[in-house]
Amino acid sequence: MIQSIVKRLTSTDHVSVGWLYAATIALFALAGTALGLTLVIVTVKPTLLFLNPAMYARFFTLHGNIMINLLILPVFAGVFGNLILPRVIGSSRVALPRTNLIGWWLYLAGGLLMLVGLWVGVYDGGWTLHTPLKGMSSPAFITLMSGLLLLAGSLFLASLNVALTIYRRRKAGTGWAGLSLVGWTLFLAALVHLIIMPERFLFLLTQLVGHFGADGWIKQATSPDSQVFQHLFWVSSSPAVTIVILPAIGLISELLATFTGKKLFARQGVLIACCVFAGLSLVVWGEHLLIGEQATRTSVLFSFLSALQGIPAGFVLLAWLATMFRGSITPHAPFWYAFAAVALWVMGGLAGVTMSIMSMNVQLHSTAFVVGHTHITIAGSVLLAIFGGLYYWWPLITGSMVNERAAKVALSVSAVGILLTFIPYFVLGVKGVPRRLSVYPSQFQPEHYWAAAGGVVLVCGVLFLVWNLVTSRKTLAAEPVNPWSSDAPEWTGQTG
Amino acid sequence: MDTTAGFWLPGQFSTISSDVDGLFYFIYYCSVFLFALVVTAMTYFAIRYRRRGGKVGLTSGFTHNTTMEILWSVIPAIPIVVVFVWGSKTFMRMHAMPGNAVEIKATAQKWFWSFDYPEGASSVNELIVPVNKPVKLTMSSQDVIHSFFVPEFRVKQDVLPNRYTQLWFQAVAKGNFDLYCAEFCGKGHSEMLGKVRVVSDTEFVRWMDEQNKPPAGMSLEDFGAQLYKSKACATCHSVNGTPGTGPTFMQMFGHEVLLADGQRVIVDENYIRESILDPRAKIVNGYQPVMPTYQGVIKDRQIDALIAYLKTLAK
Ligand code: HEC
Ligand SMILES: [Cu+2]
Numbered sequence: 001m002i003q004s005i006v007k008r009l010t011s012t013d014h015v016s017v018g019w020l021y022a023a024t025i026a027l028f029a030l031a032g033t034a035l036g037l038t039l040v041i042v043t044v045k046p047t048l049l050f051l052n053p054a055m056y057a058r059f060f061t062l063h064g065n066i067m068i069n070l071l072i073l074p075v076f077a078g079v080f081g082n083l084i085l086p087r088v089i090g091s092s093r094v095a096l097p098r099t100n101l102i103g104w105w106l107y108l109a110g111g112l113l114m115l116v117g118l119w120v121g122v123y124d125g126g127w128t129l130h131t132p133l134k135g136m137s138s139p140a141f142i143t144l145m146s147g148l149l150l151l152a153g154s155l156f157l158a159s160l161n162v163a164l165t166i167y168r169r170r171k172a173g174t175g176w177a178g179l180s181l182v183g184w185t186l187f188l189a190a191l192v193h194l195i196i197m198p199e200r201f202l203f204l205l206t207q208l209v210g211h212f213g214a215d216g217w218i219k220q221a222t223s224p225d226s227q228v229f230q231h232l233f234w235v236s237s238s239p240a241v242t243i244v245i246l247p248a249i250g251l252i253s254e255l256l257a258t259f260t261g262k263k264l265f266a267r268q269g270v271l272i273a274c275c276v277f278a279g280l281s282l283v284v285w286g287e288h289l290l291i292g293e294q295a296t297r298t299s300v301l302f303s304f305l306s307a308l309q310g311i312p313a314g315f316v317l318l319a320w321l322a323t324m325f326r327g328s329i330t331p332h333a334p335f336w337y338a339f340a341a342v343a344l345w346v347m348g349g350l351a352g353v354t355m356s357i358m359s360m361n362v363q364l365h366s367t368a369f370v371v372g373h374t375h376i377t378i379a380g381s382v383l384l385a386i387f388g389g390l391y392y393w394w395p396l397i398t399g400s401m402v403n404e405r406a407a408k409v410a411l412s413v414s415a416v417g418i419l420l421t422f423i424p425y426f427v428l429g430v431k432g433v434p435r436r437l438s439v440y441p442s443q444f445q446p447e448h449y450w451a452a453a454g455g456v457v458l459v460c461g462v463l464f465l466v467w468n469l470v471t472s473r474k475t476l477a478a479e480p481v482n483p484w485s486s487d488a489p490e491w492t493g494q495t496g
Numbered sequence: 497m498d499t500t501a502g503f504w505l506p507g508q509f510s511t512i513s514s515d516v517d518g519l520f521y522f523i524y525y526c527s528v529f530l531f532a533l534v535v536t537a538m539t540y541f542a543i544r545y546r547r548r549g550g551k552v553g554l555t556s557g558f559t560h561n562t563t564m565e566i567l568w569s570v571i572p573a574i575p576i577v578v579v580f581v582w583g584s585k586t587f588m589r590m591h592a593m594p595g596n597a598v599e600i601k602a603t604a605q606k607w608f609w610s611f612d613y614p615e616g617a618s619s620v621n622e623l624i625v626p627v628n629k630p631v632k633l634t635m636s637s638q639d640v641i642h643s644f645f646v647p648e649f650r651v652k653q654d655v656l657p658n659r660y661t662q663l664w665f666q667a668v669a670k671g672n673f674d675l676y677c678a679e680f681c682g683k684g685h686s687e688m689l690g691k692v693r694v695v696s697d698t699e700f701v702r703w704m705d706e707q708n709k710p711p712a713g714m715s716l717e718d719f720g721a722q723l724y725k726s727k728a729c730a731t732c733h734s735v736n737g738t739p740g741t742g743p744t745f746m747q748m749f750g751h752e753v754l755l756a757d758g759q760r761v762i763v764d765e766n767y768i769r770e771s772i773l774d775p776r777a778k779i780v781n782g783y784q785p786v787m788p789t790y791q792g793v794i795k796d797r798q799i800d801a802l803i804a805y806l807k808t809l810a811k
Contacts, residue, residue, distance in 0.1 A: 053684070124682060262559070263559045266565050291652050292661075296588065303583070311576065324538060329546045346530065350527040350531065353576065357580060357582075358586070361583075363520070365678070366678040427503075430505055432505075436680045439687060
């Protein structure tokens with residue numbers, strides 16, 4: 001028994017590592033979801049239903065850190081990169097099996113350390129970290145920082161593995177042109193992570209050193225000046241969170257093309273758009289500092305680059321529409337996931353463009369509007385794209401067919417939940433309610449009420465969705481070969 | 497100017513509000529239209545092109561069209577550039593500090609706001625400003641990052657430790673408005689709620705005058721002792737005989753001092769008054785001329801109080 005567990009935890013087989021990632025991410029995400037649900041429920045009352053303001057702050061700090069650092073950043077390289085990518089590119093193994101396994105161990109260790117540090121340190125600075133970091137006990141601070149450092153390292157290794165796997169282990173004869181869009185976007189996202197993780201690593205390291213640095217140049221060089229701190233934080237964190245929409249683009253494109261029985265329209269254009277988007281994501285961090293001390297001229301530049309992101313995003317959207325146009329659509333469950341993901345993508349994207357406009361940003365920055373934008377985009381569009389992808393490849397990776405009717409019901413419930421939970425935050429934000437308020441003026445209670453109701457619906461939907469995936473294993477005896485009649489190589493058996 | 501709150505934005509109470517709102521509603525209606533269009537199109541496609549029987553096969557080879565793709569990139573770029581320019585212009589206006597503004601210093605700390613006005617008045621958690629006059633805030637924080645945000649004025653600016661940031665607005669109607677801290681700053685963040693009270697010009701002047709009188713029941717000497725600390729004389733002048741950046745106040749009044757130019761003077765009321773309002777006029781021997789002028793910062797009544805206090809130190 002113990003022997004088999006040890007074997008599982010130390011196996012360098014990428015499928016095994018993929019499932020380790022899937023299981024641990026799911027567990028952390030479950031905790032993050034419970035925290036998120038608590039956050040919307042306690043705020044139905046203007047003065048908190050239960051919890052005190054300090055606890056509320058700790059909860060949203062944990063929620064944000066878990067969902068970002070332990071779910072959306074590692075999920076693509078960890079789960080998709082191991083379970084699906086090798087199949088898609090027709091490889092029997094990944095490029096760096098051992099590094100891959102080490103990546104997971106770092107993820108687990110980093111995740112646990114981060115959580116312990118946050119909890120023991122009574123840390124309440126949100127996922128953007130308190131600036132300057134003050135008032136934490138040394139042990140807690142070291143724990144938190146080492147956790148975050150290990151996570152940055154883990155993401156670097158996982159991304160390295162993904163990038164090299166795609167680079168080196170494509171099936172003979174598949175050039176870059178033959179690489180599916182899922183492969184391409186995973187590759188781009190991995191590249192961006194490879195570029196930014198060293199910076200994040202150094203940034204966290206300076207915080208750690210600065211905490212202990214004696215007087216002299218170390219202290220000077222690492223002194224947590226609030227503006228320097230914010231720049232150093234956002235240089236890597238801004239691309240890290242924006243880039244998660246790239247693999248989502250890959251997934252949505254794959255699903256739409258498969259279920260409309262067509263090739264993706266303007267594949268090359270979409271690829272270019274993805275590259276442009278990835279490039280822009282690296283240079284728009286100053287968008288987060290428009291109301292800081294940044295020079296107006298600098299702000300104008302950042303705002304412009306940021307607004308430009310709307311162009312590749314719009315291009316991809318039109319390509320999706322053209323793909324559906326005159327298609328031969330077989331609306332299986334994964335198709336509807338992609339469908340909903342596109343709709344939410346448009347909503348979240350338009351909100352994003354709105355915030356990149358300078359005078360709008362002044363009013364909307366740091367308000368509930370930001371919460372609406374990030375959640376509609378990530379907890380909405382990206383989440384549904386992920387689940388769409390999982391539903392789509394589930395038969396391939398588990399050999400069992402999912403219950404499609406249940407999948408569609410779960411999707412409808414989740415979609416209603418998403419809209420109900422996060423649209424109120426748009427309304428609150430425009431009305432001028434700052435984010436992260438534990439106590440708010442009572443005229444804003446109705447919006448919080450809707451959000452809480454939506455939160456319950458959303459959580460039910462997502463749990464149903466996961467339950468449906470997990471139980472599919474038992475309900476089917478015969479192994480489906482190509483249930484979606486896809487012509488992608490991993491389904492038609494053209495790959496190993 | 498529309499001072500009633502809409503479903504979305506709150507009422508417009510500053511000169512910048514209508515600029516901001518015009519653009520907001522433009523983007524908003526475009527967005528709603530686009531969203532509806534996309535969802536309708538997708539729904540239509542999903543129904544119209546649904547496969548009915550037959551075997552799956554690739555439909556028409558229409559998978560690429562360069563002209564169309566170029567148009568797709570250029571056409572969305574136009575509205576984006578338009579709103580970008582529009583928004584940036586307003587932003588520039590928000591950042592062009594007017595020269596004739598009432599200048600107020602704002603200080604943020606966990607978890608309250610304090611304001612220092614010209615001529616020595618100050619207030620906590622309530623910013624009092626005159627209507628129809630530009631007001632310029634110079635802000636700094638004592639601890640972490642805070643952010644000054646008055647939704648009705650459409651202004652927001654981070655308040656930073658170790659640095660100054662500035663913000664201006666011009667209120668267009670009298671009333672009380674919520675002042676939020678928009679940057680999470682710890683567990684008391686939500687309670688860092690202030691008010692902006694917009695009053696008429698005369699009320700504003702009267703309010704500042706009142707601030708300059710000693711609080712009811714306080715003696716002039718005690719008021720002076722308080723000002724000695726609150727006006728920061730204490731940072732340079734001791735009251736126990738030790739010389740600091742400036743000479744000590746102990747045993748100063750009524751005694752003779754040697755000036756840098758060799759002259760000797762007796763410290764009396766007029767000498768003190770001049771030292772406070774025009775410190776460079778007479779420099780005490782052995783000291784640098786670094787004392788700031790308190791012209792416009794200290795009121796007559798406050799000088800009286802300081803003199804009364806200094807007299808007690810000479811007994
Ligand atoms: C930045 C330091 C600084 C501050 C703050 C300051 N002073 Fe001075 N003060 C000086 C110095 C230096 C001198 C001596 C040089 C000179 O005469 O200008 C001086 C001189 C004086 C003198 C003349 C002393 C003498 O012995 O003749 C008076 C009176 C005086 N200050 C009053 C005040 C009062 C009242 C305040 C607060 C409202 C104040 N100062 C704040 C630095 C300061
Ligand atoms: Cu604050």
